[in-house]
Amino acid sequence: MSGPNPSPADASPADASPADASRADASRADASRRSATLKRATKETSVSVRIDLDGSGEAEISTGLPFFDHMLAQLARHGLMELEVEAEGDLAVDAHHTVEDTGIVLGQALREALGDKSGLRRFGSVAVPLDEALVEVALDLSGRPYLAYSVALPRDASPLGSPGFEPQLAEEFWRALVVSAGFTLHVRSLAGRNTHHLLEASFKAVALAFRDALRREGTGVPSTKGALS
Numbered sequence: 001m002s003g004p005n006p007s008p009a010d011a012s013p014a015d016a017s018p019a020d021a022s023r024a025d026a027s028r029a030d031a032s033r034r035s036a037t038l039k040r041a042t043k044e045t046s047v048s049v050r051i052d053l054d055g056s057g058e059a060e061i062s063t064g065l066p067f068f069d070h071m072l073a074q075l076a077r078h079g080l081m082e083l084e085v086e087a088e089g090d091l092a093v094d095a096h097h098t099v100e101d102t103g104i105v106l107g108q109a110l111r112e113a114l115g116d117k118s119g120l121r122r123f124g125s126v127a128v129p130l131d132e133a134l135v136e137v138a139l140d141l142s143g144r145p146y147l148a149y150s151v152a153l154p155r156d157a158s159p160l161g162s163p164g165f166e167p168q169l170a171e172e173f174w175r176a177l178v179v180s181a182g183f184t185l186h187v188r189s190l191a192g193r194n195t196h197h198l199l200e201a202s203f204k205a206v207a208l209a210f211r212d213a214l215r216r217e218g219t220g221v222p223s224t225k226g227a228l229s
Helices: 018-032 066-079 096-114 169-181 195-213
Strands: 035-041 045-052 059-062 082-089 123-130 133-140 146-150 184-191
Touching: 035 096, 045 096, 059 066, 066 082, 066 096, 066 169, 066 195, 082 096, 096 169, 123 195, 133 195, 146 169, 169 184, 169 195, 184 195
Parallel strands: 059 082, 146 184
Antiparallel strands: 035 045, 045 082, 123 133, 133 184
């Protein structure tokens, strides 16, 4: 006489169906993904951000500032992130609030997506050329906010796009991002005369440095302190 049939709890992994195994693999993958979704609204702006650090470089950006949209798309594409940004701001007053608040919310989302930073490479650095422009970037996902920004823009630099993006707003964006996310960022131009080229090379360089720093290389937190915060 045969014994009782084993219950699902008694079944071994070998007894699992291909569908069960596929669902288990998908669940583990979802649990390990580094992503976040945030929204922030003030009397001046409304900004929503979704970021996935393990993406493919796809971006959906709408800030009301076409040049800024183009720069954020560079950040996603070359950083291999999935990035969705929707911002509405008081552009009739100035673009400053929209750019700064986008940096704040994106930084908060980045901090959340990074978690405790276990297994991260942590550091990234690169020099990126764009025609006559050359920009060097180094960053450290240290938990300590610090921005060193030295990009020499032409004295006659004009707003880019329509509505216009004032070139000096790039520094305000990076500062807001750094403070909200909590990392160290150095951006320095080594050569360049064209404002568009200098700013685009900067965003591409930061993206590539992020791509390097976000790589998983181990399991522990990359700090002798045992924490990055």
